[in-house]
Amino acid sequence: MFCRDGAPTARFLPALVAAGQGVFHFDASAQMRRRPLGPLTRALRELGVDLIHTGQEGHHPLTVRANGIKGGHITLDAGLSSQFLTALLLVGPLTREGLQITVTDLVSAPYVEITLAMMRRFGVEVRRAGDTFFVPSQPYTASRYAIEPDASTASYPLAAAALTGNSVTIPGLGSGSLQGDVRFAEVLGRMGAAVEMTSDSVTVTGNGRLHGLTVNMRGISDTVPTLAAIAPFADGPVRIENVYNTRIKECDRLEACAENLRRLGVPVSTGRDWIEIHPAKPSAAEIACHGDHRIAMSFSVTGLLTPGITLDEPGCVKKICGRCGSPRT
Template sequence: MTVIAVPGSKSVTARALFLAAAAEGVTTLRRPLVSDDTEGFAEALTVLGYAVERAPEEWRITGRPQGPASASAEVYARDAATAARFLPALAAAGHGDFRFDASAQMRRRPVAPLTEALRTLGVDLAYEGESGHLPLRIAASGIDGGEIELDASLSSQFLTALLLAAPLTAEGLRIRVTGIVSVPYVEITLAMMRAFGVEVVREGDTFVVPSATYQARDYPIEPDASTASYVFAAAALSGRTATVPGLGSGALQGDLAFVDVLRRMGAEVETTADATTVTGTGRLSGVTVNMRDISDTMPTLAAIAPFADGPVRIEDVYNTRVKECDRLDACAQNLRAQGIRVETGRDWIEIHPGTPKPVEIACHADHRIAMSFSVAALRTPGTTLDDPGCVKKTFPGFHGFFADLRRTWDV
């Protein structure tokens, strides 16, 4: 058995940074993820006027429930969707003039469901380029609150942004949601809001959030379950055993359910209160699986799917087409380049068994494509990546980490 320490969760770190900035007092985040996305989020908070102190194992944030200290700011979100989507809601609840921009990749990704909801709530904002996309300007004068309807079919991040900002409004919010995806990420948000002192009530498809003040706290960041999917997939693929501590039965992140997919395919899985272990059994069975709620792990499964003994069909993952790249097409393109038969539809992909050829993987500047096909390369020596550096978004040390794992397992 190999015990493997996985870096902190990107999703939890981003939410914790928002909550700490909005809270009364000084919050300490223990073992936050240090990556391009999270550092970009922290730097954006600094630009907005929040005090952020970063040490290797802990970050300290002095909160301002009244909103950003800066009267005006130019915020650059890099490639980070969490920063690009969460921070406009935080700034809108304060007072000042704020401009938000991001990388060319992030500019292509939508923000309209959030920004149009903010407009409905009376927020004065304007797009500087394509409607519904960054860059945008916000003339913030606080948010009264009230009732809002939100289409969350493209990303749960739009709902999370409104939920996180809702206690900062004068009256609170009632958010009626349609078409929600990635529900476990919303559950992370609700649990973390509760940890910082605000309870959200769900009434069917409506979330009711009071006007309230978050309270600072000492908050440990659990390991990233999406990153752990690469470790678990590698164990299942190579017939080894891997244990990830810190991701047990009480974990916040829904992506830990990826191990249930591996179990259905033939791997042995054990989950205790504080760890999860996956053991490869030497076989992987074909499977049909709905990955709507764990869509960030879709590329992980797609990359290893050719090694199953039957077709692997992944369904209900349209939202992966509007991530860092169109992940359905990116996976299909790379698998076909490897000589694997693949079919795709609007929201599904089906991958047939085969022996992948070593090729240069087209990463499309997407960290998850790079890391997923690196796992599959355990069985396809000679595989290379056209953009290995794109992993810096969530796991800058991935290649060294994975090389160490291969040496430990002698694969």
């Protein structure tokens, strides 16, 4: 299987096939090969899975010689990606004895809540005690399942409304949403936009002004580039904190945001897990997308108020959405 740029595909399926029988070979794009896989594959090996990395250890490509998974207790570091935990949670019911997963660190926790809620809808109740998840061994059962709109992608039109003084409503996302990234609307509210949220919709209305703020975005880190792209228009500094994991996405998103803001003439500074952007009127420039759809989409919002912004790689937005499987076009 060639996983291209799809991180969920590249991380979930090696765990899934390990519960089956046969030999499975996985590879991915150069971009995905650079992204870490080690915490997941170490956990699978602890469970007795015959797995080898045929290139760099802890990265694609890899080969799984599957003969089912007995189950048992493992310790997992999910501080780089919640997808490592999701992969193990999803395969847990297919093990012979179930899984007990103790997590030492966890980023993007709202995505794990999506996984647990989905598993519940398909008949599997995962019990959690502190940092340990208990996954029973039992079959999934068929169910009708409504898929929400992608809240991360919704951040672009919501940011555009806040930036330009317009109003945008996203149906299907609201206070009842399972996705943590719907909270990006709350960030826009702190910046001065009017936010109205019902159980199944969110509306953001801008007034042409944005305020600076300091915000911890560890739980909604996919929306960091969106906020960075509109930050120059705020009336004070915008500081985004606790987002180290954005450095190991499709690209180093903290550095990519800083690079492009500097291209636009915007003062910016960064640290290991933070970026701070100061108010400035952006100038026309070419955006370096680094093959990352989120960089392209985010700085396209900047372009709404900055004539002359171009993208060096607009085709990168054709990436397949890791959560719903549809192309981002």
